Amino acid sequence: MRALLTNRDIFQHVKGNVARMLEIKLRHAKEIMDLLPEAIIEIFDIPGQQAIHWMNRRAQLLFGKALLNQHPDRLMGASAWGRLYRELGEREVIQNNLVTIRGKSFEFSGTLSHNINSRYIKLIAKDVTEHEEAKKILREEISEEIRLRRENEYLMMQQARMASMGETVGYIAHQWRQPLAQMGGILMNLESSYLFGELDKSYLTEKIEQGNALIKYMSRTIDDFRLFFQPNRESETFDVADSIQRAVQIVSASLNYYHIEVKRAFTRERFFAAGYPNEFSQAILNLINNARDALSQKPTYPKTISITVKELGSDTEILVCDDGGGIDPQLLSTLFEPYVTGRRESGGTGVGLYITRLIIEQKMKGKIEASNRADGACFRIFLPSVG
Ligand SMILES: Nc1ncnc2c1ncn2[C@@H]1O[C@H](COP(=O)(O)OP(=O)(O)OP(=O)(O)O)[C@@H](O)[C@H]1O
Ligand SMILES: [Mg+2]
Incomplete structure (x- = not known):
């Protein structure tokens, strides 16, 4: 049986033959680099001048053999090379630097190593034109x-x-x-x-x-x-209580018609918030309308909408609750999304609560959430204090 070669055997064999061994290794390395799909470029950096001294097959194909012994400016233009060269000088490595060469996009990575009097730069370029195109298309699609x-x-x-x-x-x-x-x-x-x-x-x-x-x-x-x-054109400081009263006033005749009672519990006379008073009234009106729609279907009395306004630290909390039987639990998780309605047959569009949320969150910088309680629905609005 043949014995396995040990490191020592190999050393004995190549001793005195180191130069030739290195040459063979180098040739092998270059052969392998010629097979790679990336372009590889080697540059000598002697103080005051740089020159491309080797390119693998892919690089020759992409950029042309004529670049050999030329300044790297000729490959990618002075400004791109200046940028890469500076970064290599500072960090000795670069990674995925995007450079456009003749309308195509390449990502350059590379290293800089030191010899005694010179430096040696190895660059690998990956053609990402298609990738960049795809990104561009994606960006366009998103916008x-x-x-x-x-x-x-x-x-x-x-x-x-x-x-x-x-x-x-x-x-x-x-x-x-x-x-x-x-x-x-x-x-x-x-x-x-x-x-x-x-x-x-x-x-x-x-x-x-x-x-x-x-x-x-x-x-x-x-x-x-x-x-x-x-609609209000500009944001202003306004009295939330007053805006709610106006919303109730607008629907009062319709509420009377269904014998719906509105109970108000305001812990103060005025609650100031920043935003758009008419839009805010509209948001409250949407809630009252929904409560009215639910209560109009209720066969028994009492039919009540209760509106509570109270301070929460320096902020304001508004509750609009009713005893109309509550929100269909299936709708609860998507209630504030557009076109979600439980009243399609009777002409509901499902826009009311979506608009209400837009007004509360975007125009008033507040929050709104819905829940069911024992006998009906409850909407809680939170408005941050002014200033
Ligand atoms: N107070 C409430 N009680 C019971 N269900 C409610 C209440 N508020 C909302 N809902 C349910 O949520 C659904 C969505 O309300 P939303 O106001 O967004 O749309 P809509 O009232 O159906 O239509 P519209 O666009 O005309 O307001 C309603 O269809 C209803 O099923
Ligand atoms: Mg509605």
């Missing part, structure tokens, strides 16, 4: 996606506005129901008093005044609604 999302958000805001316009007409109808009936009564009075020969000037004046007062009231309602739904 397109962001643009689409913004557009979508804008459309949704518009949709919400249309929906609230639709609701506004509903509110006005509720507000006008009574004065319109009264107006009808006045006209009937006038007619019957005329038929009975009782229509004198003073009676006529009285009825006309009553009618005018009703018309004034009705047109004031429209003004109130118009102001209410006008």
Whole structure:
């Protein structure tokens, strides 16, 4: 059986033959480097001048054999080489430095080593053109996606506005129901008093005044609604309690219609917050509308919406709760996402809570969360204090 070669045997064998051995090793190394898919470039750095002195096959193919013995500027331009050379001087290694050569992207890595009077730089270049192209396409796709999302958000805001316009007409109808009936009564009075020969000037004046007062009231309602739904242009400090009152006022006729009672518990008269008062009222209105929608389906009484406002340190907490039976548990985890609705058959769009969250989080820098309690739903809003 043949004995295994030991290190000592090998040493004996090559002794005196070191130069030749090194030469063979070097040739092997170069042969292997010629097989690699990366471009490899060796540069001599003698004080004051540098020159490319060897390139593997891939490098020759990519950059041309003519670069041999040339300054590295010729390969990648003075500014890219200046940058790489400086970094190599400072750190002795570079990694994945992106350089564009003739429209293609390369990642250069390399090392710098010292001889006695010279330095020796080895660079490996990886062609990442396709990779960079892919990154560029991805970046473009992402910005397109962001643009689409913004557009979508804008459309949704518009949709919400249309929906609230639709609701506004509903509110006005509720507000006008009574004065319109009264107006009808006045006209009937006038007619019957005329038929009975009782229509004198003073009676006529009285009825006309009553009618005018009703018309004034009705047109004031429209003004109130118009102001209410006008978006605020700038952030301001405003009274949260007042904004909530206005939201309740806007829906009051519709709440009366369903015999819904609104209970308010404000621990102070005023709570100041920074933001957009009309948008904030709109956010609260969306919550009240949802509670009203749930309560309108409730067959029994009481039907209550309770609104609590209290201070939480220097911040403000608002709770809007109802006894309308609560939110479908299946909807809870996605409730604030757009188009999530449990009322599709009755015309719900699922935009209300999405808009409410946008207003509370983006415009008021606050937080909103929903939960169910024993007999109904509860929305908790947290608003940071001013300043
Ligand atoms: N107070 C509540 N009680 C019970 N369910 C609620 C309550 N608030 C919200 N929900 C549920 O959450 C769903 C989403 O509410 P959201 O306001 O976003 O949309 P919507 O009311 O369906 O439609 P709209 O866009 O007209 O407001 C509702 O459809 C309802 O199922
Ligand atoms: Mg709603």
